[in-house]
Amino acid sequence: MVRFENVGMRYGMGPEVLRDISFHLRPGSFHFLTGPTGAGKSSLLKLLALSHRPSRGLVTLFNREVSTLKRDDLPGFRRKIGVVYQEFRLLDHLSALENVALPLKIAGAKDEQIYDHVAELLDWVGLGNQVDAKPRTLSGGEKQRVAIARAVINRPQLLIADEPTGSMDAEMGLRLMHLFLELNKIGTTVVVATHDLGLIQRFGNPVMYLKDGQLSSRSAASIPDSFSEANG
């Protein structure tokens, strides 16, 4: 599904923000990605989301080495990946329903197929009565749920979430994690980047721990109680 081999990444001529990253995510696995602020989590997610290319090393997604992908191949690959951004990245002038429908519309689905499916999904994430609401009228948690619905509407094979529970209360955070688990059960590979150690320990899934641009695999129990402790 996903394989990184000695991957390095830098922005422009700057220093490497990721160094010698190697890991393998099996199809249908569920991983947390954590580490101190500035460790390179967002950069790693960008590589996974095909938003950036690595400076060195090999990234293989869905059995294709990313550097061999042609520009015309990228949209097809990106449609297999759902991304939930920390800052939501919703289109403010579109309603919740239109935002969620966007990946289907872009993929060329017919209107009647789109809207029934989208309304059902919004209902599932608890926004059934907010389908026409614009993002600016929604709370942080509601925006996050719209962003999640948009990420999963295409039934992605790989779901990447960056701090998905950061802007919602604990109860809603747990509900969303259960939603991710349900998706995972039907075969979606899930990577959740979070600072919430309580969440990681509660669910007990494998953890990718990133520090100073380098990655190590840990079990949930072996994660330090705080990142300052880990730094020390």
Added chain:
Amino acid sequence: MIPIFGKSAELQLEKDVSSRYLPVVISAMVFLAAMAIGGLFSLSDAISDWSETLTGNLTAEIAYDPTADLDKKTSDAVKLLSETPGVQAARPIELEETLELLEPFLGKNDIIKELPIPRLIEIIIEDDSAIDLLALNEKLAAAVPGATLDTHRPWLDKMVLLGRSVQFLAASVMLLVGIVTVIIVIFAVRTGLIMHSDVIQVLHLIGARDKYIAEQFQNYFSRLSLLGALPGLMVAIIVMFIFNYLVGSLDASMLPPLALGWKGLVTLALLPVFVALLTRYTVRRVVLQSLSRMM
């Protein structure tokens, strides 16, 4: 499926301040292009008319000589010319008629009757005749002293050269207008790409193809171009009508009226479509080129 001139649903280009005045600029460009087309086709028609009229028409001139019998000289010349193969007709232009031709320039008064005015003979050449005008001129001068043949060729050559130069100028103006329009559109599109880079990135990451994004730019800018081109064309047509009215109101105008002919009218009618298509093509190239530099 996005309609050809549909709104840019995701990019909301309609709300951009940067491209709001593009139709005004396009309008000015189309006005200039339409005027250039008007000039180009009118001159083309005028040059053809001059050539056709003057190739079939010659004038023989008998120099003024107070001691000679000009009437006899004129009738001799008419006789000689009429008998020349290839000449369809030779008609002496009466002195009164000649004086009437001078009236617009010298005014209507009796003093012009006292001027040393040469006698003129209008000669009509048969269609497709291979008459040797140089030989005819020599023959005429030998038979009737003081008579010369005016083929209008030097005047016509100068007028044709002038006409062709103005046509070249008009074509250059059209080319310049096209280049300036393309440059303006490129700047507007690049500004739009920068302003909407966040949304473009989101669209890319949820699987949008470059063509999908380019179509939104193409549709929006084509619409702007068309909206600008139509008023520009209408103003140009009004100006042409005013020009023709003013030219028509002059008794002895040296300026030909703007007569486009059907080819000119079709070209003029297609101008807004051409501008919209040029914009569409330019926008597509710029957007696809810029997007190809993104991941």
